[in-house]
Amino acid sequence: EKEKGLIRDSWESLGKNKVPHGIVMFTRLFELDPALLTLFSYSTNCGVAPECLSSPEFLDHVTKVMLVIDAAVSHLDDLHTLEDFLLNLGRKHQAVGVKPQSFAVVGESLLYMLQSSLGPAYTTPLRQAWLNMYSIVVSAMTRGWAK
Ligand code: HEM
Numbered sequence: 001e002k003e004k005g006l007i008r009d010s011w012e013s014l015g016k017n018k019v020p021h022g023i024v025m026f027t028r029l030f031e032l033d034p035a036l037l038t039l040f041s042y043s044t045n046c047g048v049a050p051e052c053l054s055s056p057e058f059l060d061h062v063t064k065v066m067l068v069i070d071a072a073v074s075h076l077d078d079l080h081t082l083e084d085f086l087l088n089l090g091r092k093h094q095a096v097g098v099k100p101q102s103f104a105v106v107g108e109s110l111l112y113m114l115q116s117s118l119g120p121a122y123t124t125p126l127r128q129a130w131l132n133m134y135s136i137v138v139s140a141m142t143r144g145w146a147k
Contacts (some may be wrong), residue, residue: 003033003129004076010126011073014117018070022062023053025113032105039097068112072137079133083140090144100145103138 011012014021030037030053040058068089075082090100114130115122 003132005110006126006129007073007076007133008128010114010118010121011070013121016139019059019063020064021113021117023059024068024116025065025109026062028112029106029109032109033102036098036102036105041096044100068137070080072133074130076133079136079140082137086137086140087143090141093141094145100138100142107134107138108130 023079040061053059068086071082071085072079111127111130114126
């Protein structure tokens with residue numbers, strides 16, 4: 001319960017518009033693993049991440065990612081209700097060539113974003129709380145790769 005409070009409060013403190021935070025997260029992601037950029041069909045004529053991330057399609061994906069995280073935060077008490085949605089979301093990512101292993105670096109990028117946005121409010125218990133929630137989301141999405 002304490003963990004849920006940490007997650008809810010910190011997510012809320014990022015403000016209503018989560019897109020800028022999503023941009024920080026995905027800029028970090030492409031820095032850590034530039035190959036992921038190539039999985040976006042619309043990344044063809046942009047080599048450098050900052051340019052890519054300002055294109056409408058990328059902003060669209062970032063917005064969608066933030067909405068999924070927002071849904072998870074809103075459903076901390078009943079995350080299982082998102083299971084089917086997340087499994088299907090996993091399937092869609094399998095179809096575009098994402099490997100489940102890449103979710104580790106996505107998680108790192110999420111923590112990086114939280115750390116840079118929250119500053120001193122980013123504590124060890126907070127980090128752990130987010131990791132726990134993230135691992136539930138990832139394991140649900142990863143079921144989408146099962147045959
Ligand atoms: C769709 C790539 C991580 C949520 C897509 C698409 C691509 C993609 C290529 C289809 C085109 C588009 O809609 O823009 C990736 C890559 C990721 C990643 C390379 C990192 C390895 C995530 C994460 C989430 C997410 C972590 C949320 C937790 C979504 C959603 C859609 C989507 C909601 C739309 C699915 C639909 O059409 O119903 N992603 N994605 N993605 N992605 Fe991701």
